[in-house]
Amino acid sequence: MAKTPPIHHATIIDSFDVENHNLKVGGVPLKQLAERVGQTPFYAYDRSKMTQRLAQLRQQMPSELKIHYAMKANPMPAVVQHMASIVDGLDVASAGEMKVALDTGMAANQISMAGPGKRPVELAQAIAAGITVNIESFNELEELAIQSNRLGIAATVAIRINPAFELKSSGMKMGGGPKQFGIDEEQVPAALKRLGALQLNFAGFHIFSGSQNLKSEAIIEAQQKSIALAIKLADACPSPIRKLNIGGGLGIPYFPGETPLNIAPIAEALDKEMQRAKQYLPDSSVIIELGRYLVGEAGVYVTRIVDKKYSYQQLYLVTDGGLHHNLSASGNFGQIIRKNYPLAIGNKMNWPEKEKTMIVGALCTPLDLLADQMECSEAEIGDYVVVFQSGAYGLTASPADFLCQPSAVEVLI
Ligand SMILES: *Cc1c(COP(=O)(O)O)cnc(C)c1O
Numbered sequence: 020m021a022k023t024p025p026i027h028h029a030t031i032i033d034s035f036d037v038e039n040h041n042l043k044v045g046g047v048p049l050k051q052l053a054e055r056v057g058q059t060p061f062y063a064y065d066r067s068k069m070t071q072r073l074a075q076l077r078q079q080m081p082s083e084l085k086i087h088y089a090m091k092a093n094p095m096p097a098v099v100q101h102m103a104s105i106v107d108g109l110d111v112a113s114a115g116e117m118k119v120a121l122d123t124g125m126a127a128n129q130i131s132m133a134g135p136g137k138r139p140v141e142l143a144q145a146i147a148a149g150i151t152v153n154i155e156s157f158n159e160l161e162e163l164a165i166q167s168n169r170l171g172i173a174a175t176v177a178i179r180i181n182p183a184f185e186l187k188s189s190g191m192k193m194g195g196g197p198k199q200f201g202i203d204e205e206q207v208p209a210a211l212k213r214l215g216a217l218q219l220n221f222a223g224f225h226i227f228s229g230s231q232n233l234k235s236e237a238i239i240e241a242q243q244k245s246i247a248l249a250i251k252l253a254d255a256c257p258s259p260i261r262k263l264n265i266g267g268g269l270g271i272p273y274f275p276g277e278t279p280l281n282i283a284p285i286a287e288a289l290d291k292e293m294q295r296a297k298q299y300l301p302d303s304s305v306i307i308e309l310g311r312y313l314v315g316e317a318g319v320y321v322t323r324i325v326d327k328k329y330s331y332q333q334l335y336l337v338t339d340g341g342l343h344h345n346l347s348a349s350g351n352f353g354q355i356i357r358k359n360y361p362l363a364i365g366n367k368m369n370w371p372e373k374e375k376t377m378i379v380g381a382l383c384t385p386l387d388l389l390a391d392q393m394e395c396s397e398a399e400i401g402d403y404v405v406v407f408q409s410g411a412y413g414l415t416a417s418p419a420d421f422l423c424q425p426s427a428v429e430v431l432i
Contacts, residue, residue: 026272026279028361031407042365042405044319045432049365049403059323059403060340061428064410066101068317073105079282081290085306089267090116092310092411097431099123102313110308114141121148131264133179133225135199142166146174151262153179153225155201160210164217173218177262178202178210179225182248186241186268190231191353204248208255215257223303224249227266231311235281238268239288246292250299259302269312273408274358311411318410320345321365324402334376338404341380341387344427346417348406349388362390365405370396378404382422
């Protein structure tokens with residue numbers, strides 16, 4: 020099996036075109052793009068990169084696999100609209116996201132809602148919309164039945180299982196051991212029994228064990244265990260499983276030394292598993308749900324340098340953006356050890372003069388750091404700082420109101 024070499028930040032940056040030292044996003048040189056947007060900071064997402072990523076994935080994965088977009092990664096309506104035109108379904112985590120998903124015209128039966136703490140009104144909205152509700156607890160199941168009776172519409176339900184296994188080497192675990200997500204594997208038969216008694220419309224299972232994984236062996240193992248678990252539970256179901264959502268977890272490399280995910284072995288193993296699933300669960304489609312893998316590499320965050328100063332010989336470039344727009348890049352969104360995201364001076368690409376610098380945001384906190392001791396093109400006030408790998412968990416995953424700074428604009432190119 021061909022091993023992909025570990026990435027260097029340059030690998031990610033080089034996947035964008037450059038013209039006259041200007042980075043191009045979606046074919047538009049950065050300076051021109053900034054003029055078009057009319058302000059910094061902004062996020063720019065390249066739709067062709069999203070389309071390409073999905074096409075590559077489909078080419079490798081079994082043709083019967085359904086690929087859903089988990090829209091919490093990037094819920095910008097234009098992005099979701101674009102994704103809706105190329106994926107098989109949308110996964111939402113709130114009624115707010117459900118609205119954006121329905122607005123795209125995606126069929127309701129290809130939309131599912133997951134997430135703990137769904138309020139009665141959200142459950143009612145989901146039932147009225149006709150989407151699939153992934154149930155996370157026994158109480159939620161009862162409330163869903165109450166709302167279903169009140170509306171006179173049979174709710175479509177999948178049970179989210181908190182599996183006994185965990186996704187190894189995952190950046191963010193969502194299964195294995197006590198969790199707020201899903202119903203513990205051992206309690207699922209009881210939930211299925213209750214679901215049958217409540218006469219709800221049973222769709223299947225949702226098994227999401229974790230996120231941001233770069234180890235294909237770990238993903239293969241989780242997928243095998245998920246499918247085996249569904250097969251094991253099939254007899255306890257009130258009706259045939261129609262949907263088996265085996266989660267996602269496909270990660271993208273952010274830091275030097277990380278290796279892009281090798282899809283080929285995952286696809287090969289999944290193909291075998293899907294053959295098995297077909298035999299035991301003939302009515303079921305198999306779904307994976309992906310967020311960052313589909314959109315993360317398609318987006319950049321662009322800020323402008325507003326100050327350049329030295330503090331005890333250390334150079335600081337101060338930008339007009341920061342962690343209030345891109346918490347992930349600052350290292351404060353779930354990272355244990357802070358590392359630099361790939362970053363470049365976007366109007367001085369391939370610049371001969373370099374300097375080692377700190378790049379910070381405009382917030383009054385030392386946490387507001389975009390680059391720590393990074394070797395960059397020599398930059399001046401007015402130059403653009405571009406943070407790569409920013410298409411997922413960017414603007415909406417950041418504390419926008421912290422320090423009452425102006426907001427960032429988002430564009431899809
Ligand atoms: C967040 C989430 C995803 C997407 O995770 P990514 O790491 O962005 O792929 C998928 N499914 C569920 C249930 C989630 O909560």
